[in-house]
Amino acid sequence: MTTSSATPHSGASPAAPQQPANPAPRRRTAPAPGLALERFGLLALFVVLIVVFTVLRPDTFATGANFRSIAISQSVLAVAALALMLPLVGGRFDVSVGANLGLCSIVCAALMSRAGLPLPVAVLGTLLVGGLIGALNGAVVAYLGVNSIIATLGVGTVIGGAVTAYTQGVPISSGLSPALATISTRLVAQLPVLFVIMLVLAVVTWFLLTQTPFGRHLTAVGSNAAASRLTGLRVNRLVLLSFVGSGVLAGIAGVLQVGAQGNGDPTIGGLPFILPALAAVFLGATTWHPGTYNVPGTILGLFFLGTAISGLSLLGVQPWVTDVFNGGAVVLAIVFSAQLKRRRTGFLDIGS
Template sequence: MTTSSTTPQTETPAIPAPGRRTTPAPGVLLERFGLLILFVALIFVFAALRPETFMTAANFRSIAISQSVLAVAALALMLPLVGGRFDVSVGANLGLCSIVCAALMSRAELSLPLAVLGTLMVGGVIGALNGAIVAYLGVNSIIATLGVGTVIGGAVTAYTQGVPISTGLSPALATISTRLIAGLPVLLVIMLALAVVTWFVLTQTPFGRHLTAVGSNAAAARLTGLGVNRLVLLSFVGSGLLAAVAGVLQVGAQGNGDPTIGGLPFILPALAAVFLGATNWHPGTYNVPGTILGLFFLGTAISGLSLLGVDPWVTDVFNGGAVVLAIVFSAQLKRRRTGFLDIGN
C-alpha cells in the first residue's frame, strides 16, 4: 500500500493585471479618512447643539485665524519628526521671533521687510544651533531642544520684563488678522501657501525623500551613503525658519509682541495635530494634509466646547488627552509600518 503525500500549497496573492485599478478595502479607506469623517460629524454635532453661534461665518473665520499660526508651528514641529527627531523648542523659538519682529519695528525702527528678514535669520540660527547639538554632538533631541527652549524663554523675559511690545508696529502686519483675500483670512491663505511648500519639499524633492529615509531607519540610510547628520541639521534649520514665520504671523494675529506666548502649552494643540495627522491620510507617516486636518479638528472641537460653556480646564484636558492618544496611535502605526520605533533620538 502506497501513501501519497502532497505538499501544502501556499496561496499566492493575486497580482492585478497591468492597467487595472484596484479598489482600496473599506478598512484602508476608514484608516486614511477616518479623521475627516469624524471632523464632519463633529461639525454636525456642534451645529445641532449651538446652531445660532457655531454655524456662523464669524465663528469659522475666528477658527481659521486662531489656528493658522498654530498650523505653521505644527509644520515646524513636523520637519524634524520626519527625520526621527523632536524639536520641543519650536514654541519658545516662535515666542522669541515674535518679540524680535516687534522689537525690530518698534525699537530699531526697521521696515516690515527688514524686520521679517531679521526674524527669519534669528529663527534659522536657533534651528541650526539645535541641529548642530543633535546631529553632531549626539545629544538626545528632546533634551537638547528642551534646554535651548528654556534658555530662550529666560532671555525673552529678561529683555521684555514681561511687557508686550505694541507700539511702532507696521500697520500692514498689525492689521493682517482683519484682512481677507477672496473672502478668506489672509493668515489662512499664508498658512495654506506654506503648507503647500512644505508638502512639496517633503514629498517631491530628494531632501524630503532622504529625510524620510533617515526617519524610517537612520542606520540603513547611512549605509546607503546619505548624509544623515546634514539632513538632520537641515530639518532643524527648516523648523527654525517656520517657527520664525509663525512668530511674525503671531504678531499680526495678536497685534503685539507678547512675551508670554510660545511656551509648550501654547503649541500643545500643534503637537497633537502632528501626531494625529500621522494616524490618517498616510497612516504611519508624518504628513502635511493630515497635520492641517488634525489641527483644525482640534480647533473646531475647542471652539464648540467653548460655545457650550465648558470650564477652561476642560480644554486643557482635551488638548493633553489628544496629545497622548495621538502619540500612541501614530507610534503603533509607525511600528507596524517600519517594524521599530525611534521617536525622540
C-alpha cells in the same frame, strides 16, 4: 543496457504548461475598508463634529464669523505644527519650536518698535534668528549626538529666560507696522489673509517633503538612519537642515503671531501654547497617509482640534476642559501614530 531518462539535448522533454499569448490584465483590487477608514476616518469624524455642533449651537457655531475666527486662531499654530513636523520626519524632536516662535515674535516687534526698521527688514531679521536657533539645535543633535528632546528642551528654556529678561514681561505693542498689526482683519476672496498664508506654507512644505530629493532622503533617515547612512546619505547634514527648516518656520509663525495678536507678547510660546500643534502632528500621522508624518493630515488634525475647542467653548464648558482635551489628544495621537508606524516599519525610533 539502455536508459530511458532524457538529457537536455534529447528530444524527449517534459511538456511545459502552455502560457496564453496575451494574459488578461489583473484587476486592481479595491482598498480594504480598514485602510479607507484609517486614511479618511478623521475627515469623516471632522464632518460629524461640525454637524453635531451646528445642531447644538446653530446660531453661534454655524456662522461665517465663527469659522473665520477658527481659521485665524489656528493659522499660526498650523505653521508651528509644520515646524514641529520637519524634524519628526527625520526621526528627531524639536521641543523648542514654541519658545523659538515666542522669541521671534519679540524680535519682529522689537526690530520695528525699538530699532525703527521697516517691516521687510524686520521680517528678514526674524527669519534669520529663527533659522539660527534651528541651526544650533541641529548642530547639537546631529554632530554632538545629544538626544533631541533633551537638547531642544534646554535651548527652549534658555530662550524663555532670555525673552523674559529682555521684555521684563511687558508686551511690545507700539511702533508696529500697520500692515502687520492689522493682518488678522484682512480678507482675500472672503478668506482670512493669515489662513491663506498658512495654506501657501503648507503647500510649500508638502512639496519639499514629497517632491524633492531632500524630502525623500529625510524620510529615509526617519525610517532607518543606519541603513540610510550605509546607502551614502549624509544623515547628519539632513538632520541639521530639518532643524534649520523648523527654525525658519517657527520664525514665520512668530511674525504671524505678532499680526494675529497685534503685539509681541513675551508670555506666548510655552508648551501649553504649542500643545495643540503637537497633538495635530501626531494626529495627522494617523490619517491620510497613516503611519507617516504628512502635511494634509497635520492641517486636518489641527483644525479638527480647533473646531472641537470652539464648539466646546460655545457650549459653555469650563476652561480646564480645554487643557484636558488638548493633553488627552496629544497622548492618544502619539499612541495611535506610534502603533501605525511600528506596524509599517517594524520598529519605532522617535525622539532620538
